[in-house]
Amino acid sequence: MMIVMKPDATEEQVRHVAERIGSVGARAHISQGEYVTIVGAIGDDSVIATLPLEAMPGVDKVLPILKPYKLVSRQLHPDDTVIDVNGRSLGGGVFALIAGPCSVESEEQYMRAARQAKAAGASMLRGGAYKPRTSPYSFQGMREDGLKIMAQAREETGLPLVTELMDPRDVEIVLRYADVIQIGTRNMQNFNLLSEVGKVERPILLKRGMSATVEELLMAAEYVLKEGNDKVILCERGIRTFETATRFTLDLSAIPVIKKSSHLPVVVDPSHATGKRDLVLPLSLASVAVGADGLIVETHPEPENALCDGSQSLPTDEFAAFAAEIVRYVKMAGKRMS
Amino acid sequence: MMIVMKPDATEEQVRHVAERIGSVGARAHISQGEYVTIVGAIGDDSVIATLPLEAMPGVDKVLPILKPYKLVSRQLHPDDTVIDVNGRSLGGGVFALIAGPCSVESEEQYMRAARQAKAAGASMLRGGAYKPRTSPYSFQGMREDGLKIMAQAREETGLPLVTELMDPRDVEIVLRYADVIQIGTRNMQNFNLLSEVGKVERPILLKRGMSATVEELLMAAEYVLKEGNDKVILCERGIRTFETATRFTLDLSAIPVIKKSSHLPVVVDPSHATGKRDLVLPLSLASVAVGADGLIVETHPEPENALCDGSQSLPTDEFAAFAAEIVRYVKMAGKRMS
């Protein structure tokens, strides 16, 4: 932590800052520049961070030097984390293609989607039973009935299930069905929910908040790891910007940025990011090329009858061609399919 | 809802769209332009919205004509909603000044802040017992012990309490103490939490998500009203932009925009928006001038010892001067203090 003093800070103010740093067991290192004095705080940053340094008289600004996360950091854990989901792995050179409808709408719809996903070579199935919807008047999901249909699809296809948990009160029920628990973009900073899933042993797919920085995403993952669950898959799904040509702006730079800072695997959701079916393939290929460990895409047997996100879903009968293209690029990137 | 067809859409595709609109009991109105055909869908928009129109063949885009909210809409309820909180009202010409520390840290700290807030003319007390923090290593709040201290401050000052609820499992306990339940910016789209507080009779202070549009804020309020609780106070607290001179960008235009669209009162939080103590006064005056119904500001007896947000807290012994300025502008705006 570097504390930059104001140009007119008094010696006493500098001394006061140094003393407060000393009071929590850290060391202060004063460096007098031509215009300003800088106080370096050397020691445990998580302790130093408890001091309200910016509020002290004479302080201009506080510049953090070290990253605020630890357990998710690649520095601490140089090797890629590889996550095993019922025999399907993800990360460390293995690429997962997760596919399925936005929401489970009926047995017929979900089973058709699941079968076609399996046939095309998907690695896991996605599907929502609890749906966070902007409008209270939109379809909110089939809840446990939806989860039961998903379990039936797993039974038939052998593919693991990825499904969203929205409420800490539903942990138990979702655990009964899910192979991977998804935490959605609107819950990335629902800290109680993060702590709750940190206590289970199931892998977590944590979606980036639509206005979260990469650092905040890693801090959210830190909440999960801190409770003991180190099986976290990060997911880039687009951030909110001024551009309206796409629903969100997919931030593919985040993939190599995350790879450099963290050992956790990261997948991309091009369906929600763009909101448009014909953008899903090019951005999926770009995701593979940029270094992602997987994709999570929406497919639907009849997009025009979907209760949710129809316009961004790939028709399941086009999914085999899509998957074949992905496989080509995965090989090109020197990885293998999960 | 207007459905704009692609320039090369076939007659059959247009007919198909019209039929689907008819199938949910709405009326389709086809208008053939020089370049494109437009299908107007006339009827109950919340029903029409269930159709995945954008996914239908030949459709270019769908333009909503009506606002997606109802209960919060000023059209439905032309008069300003006035909210009564234990005898202190807010809205409809009455202005509330809500003050207090970011978080309850100790009895001594909170009682000092509460007394000085009361002495300076504050209308209500704020204080956090459950704190959503970006880092799992930061102070997370005193929980029920904090609420008890707040209750003691209410006892002594007679001022109502505003405090945050983060978890649906804590509704009961928070209800035992809070006069106004705050839903924080990171939970604005925690839809289960919104539905939960929609079922209680306590007023809700709903903070705008840091990347939420005004329309999404109103839709979040709609979740609360839909469950029966119509006592919602909206709160503008800054949105995330590229500018880093302030922590967030306070969007004061949102106040008159909301006033025009909705009957709900709206307050401003300049402390979190700017993150800097010396910006709080000018932006508070601007908030009054732009038409806000109240302010929620952070005060602390010793900001430099605060466990949270010290750099943006007003020292409580400067709060009287601050409050006096606010009162001048409130009168200027033709309103009276709560």
Next chain:
Amino acid sequence: MMIVMKPDATEEQVRHVAERIGSVGARAHISQGEYVTIVGAIGDDSVIATLPLEAMPGVDKVLPILKPYKLVSRQLHPDDTVIDVNGRSLGGGVFALIAGPCSVESEEQYMRAARQAKAAGASMLRGGAYKPRTSPYSFQGMREDGLKIMAQAREETGLPLVTELMDPRDVEIVLRYADVIQIGTRNMQNFNLLSEVGKVERPILLKRGMSATVEELLMAAEYVLKEGNDKVILCERGIRTFETATRFTLDLSAIPVIKKSSHLPVVVDPSHATGKRDLVLPLSLASVAVGADGLIVETHPEPENALCDGSQSLPTDEFAAFAAEIVRYVKMAGKRMS
């Protein structure tokens, strides 16, 4: 400048950075932390900034300590700059209300607007003769013919003229008519144009770029002052964000931020920021309250016939009531009208 080394930087890399800093006449100050080493570069920052420090081996990041601007800085020039425009001043407790149509469309239109602006107490007249338009098919301005009409309005009303310059080739002609030269938002970083107007003696009204930080705005002003022209009026006119309820998001926090960093006066343009007539009054009052030195607003005798920005223009016959409200708040803020 603080250079943060990577955790695994070698001693030689640290020494190399220190040597390069020494090579430009600055002093390096090495501070070894528990995890990382930091090299402080003490000396003339504008010289140090020429070193590509971030590209040197072992360097993690470079943190600037001092602001990159000088001439516009309040540190160098603690008193408010007051700008005199033909006897009408602006800044230092004097508030200017600049009004008039977006563009000069005809003699009749402009003279009507000018007379009503004068009658209502405006301090200066605005009007565009060269118009930067997103579409090449939109009205591009009357050019010199427009400037002549403006000069006629000045003749009759005695009010100084503010008008935009878009092209360095038009400096001479615009100088013949303008009392204040406006540099538009799309030209805030047209550095050659900035240098050109830095060489004239006329006051400059410099609008913030729609995606420029406050620091970049100040650096753009620095280009003008560096050439010798220190009569610069800054203008906040809204920044681009994800919110679509207003055309741009007016960043009123920028006013006190600028006031703290710079001695230059700053005005607000609520018309372009919001794009909506009924938002202009509340945001104008907020601008006065937040500390602006003036307003620049669009008025039109018949907004519904305007060739440009009709929907955000105040009808001139409502302008007197508008101006009266502004005057009340200007007095409240302890300032006087120009």
Next chain:
Amino acid sequence: MMIVMKPDATEEQVRHVAERIGSVGARAHISQGEYVTIVGAIGDDSVIATLPLEAMPGVDKVLPILKPYKLVSRQLHPDDTVIDVNGRSLGGGVFALIAGPCSVESEEQYMRAARQAKAAGASMLRGGAYKPRTSPYSFQGMREDGLKIMAQAREETGLPLVTELMDPRDVEIVLRYADVIQIGTRNMQNFNLLSEVGKVERPILLKRGMSATVEELLMAAEYVLKEGNDKVILCERGIRTFETATRFTLDLSAIPVIKKSSHLPVVVDPSHATGKRDLVLPLSLASVAVGADGLIVETHPEPENALCDGSQSLPTDEFAAFAAEIVRYVKMAGKRMS
């Protein structure tokens, strides 16, 4: 153009809107909904757009139906535009790799970079002689001396030159040397400069403004085509968002969005977008995969001595390995190198 009336609009107001539409030779089509009336304006949109419809009494909002651009539109010109630059083509299945230093600093520096670019298989050379810099104290470029050095590099390597033009007064001199004229991000809406380069016969590389929508980029290109020059190469180079891990956020979704709307070729600049050397390769591969027609990357023989952008430049002796990777992905995408 669809005009949505306010719910309480009178019949007379609707009639008035319809009449104004008729007055410019367009046809009004009134459609009465349950809640609101909508007036469709059918005819030449560029004429209808001159009406200030939003300013008319009773009008709520105006929704454009058609795209505002024509000449750049794929609808008008379904085939890909292929641009020939002295025998090197770009677009329509041919991929160009443009490389070279941010700015020309010396003969020795530029010639080394040029030779290594040529040896590695680059298609064209980039280099800046006129540099737009945020600070007036930064290196501003070698001007014509720099252009002369570039010409010498072309002489020796045979590669065409891409260089920036910042000022309409420099058109003649830049034309003497450049094979492709670059318009930089800060000048994307410098409309006079756009019109000026619309009158020459040289290809233009038009960079997206850092806060421009794709539609605004296409409108800027329309300015060039309108004057007669249809050889425009678009360039995505990152947009400004809240994320600070990269300098800008590279918007790769823009590539397929542009491809769908326009016939113009589009290249990507990953160097400026990310600001970090080690992100350039992954984002370059992603650019190829997403469908770009080329890349423009910064290389430097000694990045740590660069006068500009050293931290994002690839060292020229690593460029051959970089180029080889690009070639693999270009083939994979079914294209050939220029």
